[in-house]
Amino acid sequence: MLTKSGKTLEEVIKKAIEDHEITNAEYEEIIHLANEDGVIDKHEKILLNELKDMISDKTVKRIP
Numbered sequence: 001m002l003t004k005s006g007k008t009l010e011e012v013i014k015k016a017i018e019d020h021e022i023t024n025a026e027y028e029e030i031i032h033l034a035n036e037d038g039v040i041d042k043h044e045k046i047l048l049n050e051l052k053d054m055i056s057d058k059t060v061k062r063i064p
Helices: 004-019 024-035 042-056
Strands: 021-023 061-063
Touching (some): 004 024, 024 042
């Protein structure tokens, strides 16, 4: 089931993927959105893991 916070999180992560860049502010927003409702659901975990992998392999570059 896709929650409202999961959908918002998905949109922010997709933007970072499309840009191939994520600022520290965007990253902090993503972490805040994931924790906002106190539960990281299955969909959110998948999205966060995908983003983490993309940052690790430099598909998405973290910038200040």
